[in-house]
Amino acid sequence: MADDIIFYEKINDAAINFPWGEDTSGAGATQSQVLIAEVEIEFTEFPGELAEDEKLRSDLQTLYQRKADQSFGNGKVFVTVSLRAGSVTVIVVLVAAGNFFKNYKEISDGVKAFVGDVKATARETKKLFKRK
Numbered sequence: 836m837a838d839d840i841i842f843y844e845k846i847n848d849a850a851i852n853f854p855w856g857e858d859t860s861g862a863g864a865t866q867s868q869v870l871i872a873e874v875e876i877e878f879t880e881f882p883g884e885l886a887e888d889e890k891l892r893s894d895l896q897t898l899y900q901r902k903a904d905q906s907f908g909n910g911k912v913f914v915t916v917s918l919r920a921g922s923v924t925v926i927v928v929l930v931a932a933g934n935f936f937k938n939y940k941e942i943s944d945g946v947k948a949f950v951g952d953v954k955a956t957a958r959e960t961k962k963l964f965k966r967k
Contacts, residue, residue: 836854839878839879839880839917840876840877840878840879840957841876841877841879841933842874842875842876842877842950842953842954843874843875843877843920844872844873844874844875844946844950845869845872845873845940846871846872846946847869847870847872848887849869849870849871849874850870850871850872850931850942851939853869854938855936855938855939855942856936856937856938861864866868868930869930869931870928870929870930871912871922871929871930871931871942872928872929872946872949873926873927873928873929873943874926874927874929874946874949874950874953875924875925875926875927876924876925876927876953876957876960877921877922877923877924877925877962878922878923878924878925878960878961879922880922881922881961881964882922882923883920883921883922883923884920885918885923885964885967886918886920886921886924887918887920887922888918888967891918891963891964891967892916892917892918894963895916895918895925895963896914896915896916898956898960898963899914899916899927899953900913900914900958902949902952902953902956903929903949905947905948905952906945906946906948906949906952907931907945907948907949908935909936911931911935911936912929912930912931912945913929913930913931914927914928914929915927915928915930916928923964924950925960927953929946929949931940
């Protein structure tokens with residue numbers, strides 16, 4: 836099973852350079868949202884046409900949002916899932932809204948925990964694919 840799933844993760848430069856812990860209450864809403872990471876999960880054994888399944892995308896978004904809430908705390912990070920054909924690649928984008936974090940280390944640790952949770956749910960994710 837592990838051989839047919841490939842993980843890529845990248846913490847975004849904006850998250851590295853964001854002034855975590857500083858008072859941004861005077862900033863507009865868009866200034867207090869920052870893309871923190873992108874995680875790609877490639878499932879090589881599944882057909883690319885699954886990437887067009889909106890219900891599957893929605894189910895994955897719900898699954899990964901729960902994992903993000905566990906890793907970062909409820910409401911601190913929002914997940915957006917896109918599906919891309921090829922085999923099936925799930926692209927998870929993590930966006931922090933507000934300045935909930937004290938420092939970059941919190942973000943980095945949260946991303947590592949989230950990726951660990953996503954890897955642990957690979958079997959659950961594959962079940963979603965097999966039902967399609």
